[in-house]
Every structure is written in C-alpha cells, then in structure tokens.
Amino acid sequence: MKRSAYFHKIILPVLALLFCAVTLNIFRVKLGYAIERTKKEAAKLSIENDYLAKKIAHARSPKNLEVYAASAGLKYPEPYSIVIIDAPKETYEKKRGWLSALFSKTNKS
C-alpha cells in the first residue's frame, strides 16, 4: 500500500474516531452540568410556586377577607337582607363562540 493510502485509509479514520470519542465525552460532561442546572432551576421554580400558592391561600382565607371587609366598613348581613333571584342559567352563563368550541374539540382530540 502506498504511504498516502495507508494514511488516508487507516490513520485518519482512527484519528477521527479518537477525536469523536473524546469530544463526545466532553459533551457528556457539559450536558451533565446543563441538566443539573436545569434541575436546580426547576426545583427553585417549584419552591416559588409553593410560596405563591401559600400567598393565594392566605389571601383567600376567611379571616383575611373579614379584615378587609371590616376595613371597608362592611358587615355580615341578616339573611332576609339578601334577596335571591331565580334567574335561568342561560341569562348569566357566558356563551362560547364557534372558534373557542372548535379549539376545545381540537385539544380534546
């Protein structure tokens, strides 16, 4: 075999393989860092989410609402102070357009 053919058919492919193996390893470590960083970010977002849920639950608590209502000068009404009107559901339920109905069908499928 000529020297150039020897170089092109054996040495270069071997060098290329070596290079690939090493490069892949380096990428593996980089990806490892990236994955761990993303996991850390996800954990942080989960904790933030828990804090937000706590804030919302506290804001909705009857004790908190009573304080706000009292500061606005509101009081508990007597039962007969409230008049309940029997209105049919169609009069107050929001109607959905054909586009939103189509999207909901698409999402379900």
Added chain:
Amino acid sequence: MNLSFLSRAKHIFFILIFISAAAGFRLFWLQIISHAEIKDIGEKEFKKTVKETSPRGRIYDCCGEILADSIIVWDLAVMKKEMQSPYSFCSVFSQILGKSENECLQKIKKGKNYIKIEKSLEMSVYEKLSQAFKEKSVKGILFEPHQKRIYPQETAKEVIGLANEEKGLTAAELVYDEILKGALKRKEIIKDRRGETVFTEKELETQKPSEIFLSLDSKIQFFSEEVLKNYVEKSAADLGIGIVQEVKTGKIAAMASWPQNLINLNGLEWVYEPGSTFKTIVLSAALEENVTDENDYYYCENGAWKFSPKITIRDHEPEKNLKLNEVFEKSSNIGFAKIGLKLGTEKLYLYSKSFGFGSAYGFGFPGESKGILKDLKNYKQIDTAVSSFGHSIAATPIQVINAYTAIANGGILLKPYLIEKIKSEEEEKTFSRTEIRKVISAETAKRVKNLLLGVVDRGTGRNASIIGYSVAGKTGTSNKIDPKTGKYVEKKNVTSFCGFFPASDPQYSILVVLDNPKKFHYGGETAAPAFKEIAKRIINLKNIKPDRDFNYKQALQTSYGKNISD
C-alpha cells in the same frame, strides 16, 4: 516552488499531526482506556449520596382551599472558624432583617464553631441575604433548608392537627401520616471541585405523598370558630364546642372548639351528659313504639316528683297538666321521666343504641370516645327515669348531632365523616353518604320534627329562631360531673342546643355545647343564640331560601333598629 520550502512545510505538518495524535491518544488513554481507574479515584473524592425529602402532602377543605401545606425555609448558621469578618456578616444581617447588630456579634462571640443565627427564613429573605453575602464575599455562611408546615387559612387546626418535619403528631396529620409524608429521594451524585453537581447517577424515590380533602368547609369552620369564641367569652364558659353537619350526606362541615385544643379533638373525645337534648331520642322512641302521642297529657307534679324516699325529680318551673308538645317545649324532666318509664328500660336502651349512643363511629382518630351507656342488665328503674331526661348517660358531641341529623333526614342514621377524598398519583378515593340503619320511620321523624319546631317557636329554644326560616331544635342544660368523685358539682352546668334548618327541607344540623357558663345558666340563653348566629351565616353563604312568610320591613326594623321606609 522551492523544494526546501515544501520539504519544511511537510515536516512541520507531520510534527503538528504527531503532536495532535499524541494529545488525542493521551486523551483517549485517559478517558477511554483508564476510564474505570480514574472513575474510581474520582468517585471516592467526588461521589456523594444525598437524601432529600419532598414536601409533605397538602390538606384541603371540601372546596379545594389549602388548609395545610409544606414550604421550604432556611436556617442561617455560621462556621466561626471559616468566617473572616463577623462584622460584615452582622451588618448585612441586621440591615436586611432589621435586627440588632450587637446582639448578632455577641452570639457569634459566645458560640464555638457552628452557630445557628436565625431560623425559618422565607425564600425572599433567603435570596436577599445570600445575594448580599455573595456581593460582600462573606465566607463561612451556611443556609440549611428544611420543611415547615403552614396553615394559610388559619382555621380547622384541631382537625388538621400538628406535624413536624418528619411525621404527623396529632389528629389528621397523625392518622394519615403514612400517606401524607414526603417521598424520600436517595441520589448518588458526582460533584466537581467547586461543589457543583456534574451527574446524578442513581435516583431512588419512595412513593410520592397523597393529598387529603377534608369534608370541612373552611368558611363554615371559620364562622363556627368566631361565634364560639364570642359566646364562650360572653358567657364566661370554660369550653365551647360547635359541630355543623350536612343533613343529606352526614359529612361534617365544621368541628370547632374554643379555647382551641391542638392535642385532643373535642368533638369526638369530650364526653358530657346531654341533658334535655336527649329528650328528643326518648320522644322519637316513644312515638315510634306508639307508647304516647300528641294528644296525651302528663301531670308534672307541680315541679317536684318524689320518685322514691331518697330521690325527687324536679322541673325548672312548676307545672301541672301538660300536653305532650308542652312537656317537650317546656322541657319538663318529670314529664319525660314518665314517658321513659312508659316506654320501658329495654326499649329505651335499644333506641339509645340504635341512635348511635354508646359506640364510636370509627373516625380513626385515636381519642374517639364511645361515651357511656350503661349495660342493660345494670339498669334500675331510677336509671330509666333519669336517662329519659338525659342524665345517667354520657355522650360525645358527634353522637348527639348525628342523632338529630337522623331525625332530620327521615329517621336514617348516617355515618358521619371528616375525610371526603384521598388523592394519590395513581388513584382517587372518595367517601360519601353511608347509611348505617333506619332508626325510626319517616312518619315518626316528621312528628318529632314538628315538636322540635314548637320548642323554637314557643318553647325554651326561642333564642334560636330566625325570621323567615323554620328551625327545629332542643335546648339542653345538665349538671356537670366531677370526674374525680363521680358526683354532680353544684352550680356547674353544661348547656347545649342542637337543631337543624330549614325544617321543611333540612340542609344543616348544628350543635353548640358550652361547658360551665358562669354568666348565664341555661341552654336557651347561651347555646341557642350561638346556634342562631352560625345558622344565619350559613344561610347567607349557601343562599338558602326562606321557607316561611315574613314581613321584610318588620324584620329589617327589628335587626337594624331604624325606621325603614317603603
């Protein structure tokens, strides 16, 4: 081209190739051939096993409001030996937290090496502090994360119970600890020289925690707690207990007590003599067995009946002949003693058992009491007589309210429940209406309901009446027993009111019990108004329509005390 230039270029090219090949071969040797050996060395230095516990499962109310949740908080500690400048640490600390810098310095000076400075810092404070310490390059700081159980609605703490980081300690947190506790995650990680995680090799996680939905309605629970607190203070009582139950399903919408007891669940554990509220059970049994009816009259001995040489049964007011409904409305002990004797010991005992007295409902909470119902063979005639007006028998609040709920829904005893749903990753388990047995017929239940209406409209329960709504209920006043001597304590009562509304189509039943009220002494004066307050708020919350005609203008004028124009 110059031959020597070409030859030099070729040489340089081959040298470069050789250096690259050598470098490449060395990298290949290290990363592929010696991989196992280097990995072993690396693992010894940089591989760690880390344990993490995920947050404890949430507890919700029936409407999905969060009652208990876990959040991550941080404890701030310092390693004194690694700390170069305690002054910069303390100045940052006092600036952000608004605490004394001197106190912080004193703490550090007194401590050895590891010193805990502040506990349970929330995320916003933790982020501010860690950012500030980073900017000022303060060393020797440790932020230790751990879980903290929080109660955002600030209600139903007795039913929820207490929990620390590792396990539940009381009530629902204890009973459902196995399914609520956070999943344990075990990870094998590889860290680099800077301490950053490079890989997570193995991750083992136990089952994720479930979520529990209590049957409580947080708003009704809140109302009950507020009203109880008010009336306990007003009547200077030692203890107040309130339970609200949904008539059609048997689920407990509220269970409150004041002062709050985070160790015992008073609604299930506290035992008392039900007094006149038990007369409803005796009346139901007597009507069901046709032992008496609405046209019967009872002679009430002018308020004092010498039952035996040693025992005299007394009424609150002296009465002579009373019709059955009047005996009930005026709550005559003598009248009911006679009804009970007419019914007979065996039937009285069987109906008491049938209505749920003397046995626990099996909530699963550790302290749930069965109450005290004497064995049939131990009954003497005097026991039958006094049991008929609610003495010589001890019941828990849940037994009393559940018996009234049975009357409200046509004579069917339902199983009361506190847990509505348990939701895990794989499945959802729901609890709903469960019938235990039919105690009395629907017809008898209707007759008892009418008599209970009379108590509120004309009798001792007038303070529980609500304009526009039919309320059926019974007051109760019983003597307190000294648990040490087993004898009645003079001038110490337990007052109660139990009822349901609206009587035409009962939605909710409510029981209020006040232990040893010092300012007022009867159920009609203390517990009945508390019942009314809770009922009014439920009516508004649930939009329950009035079932009785009434004059709006008069009603508003009565409540608001103003001249209301047309």
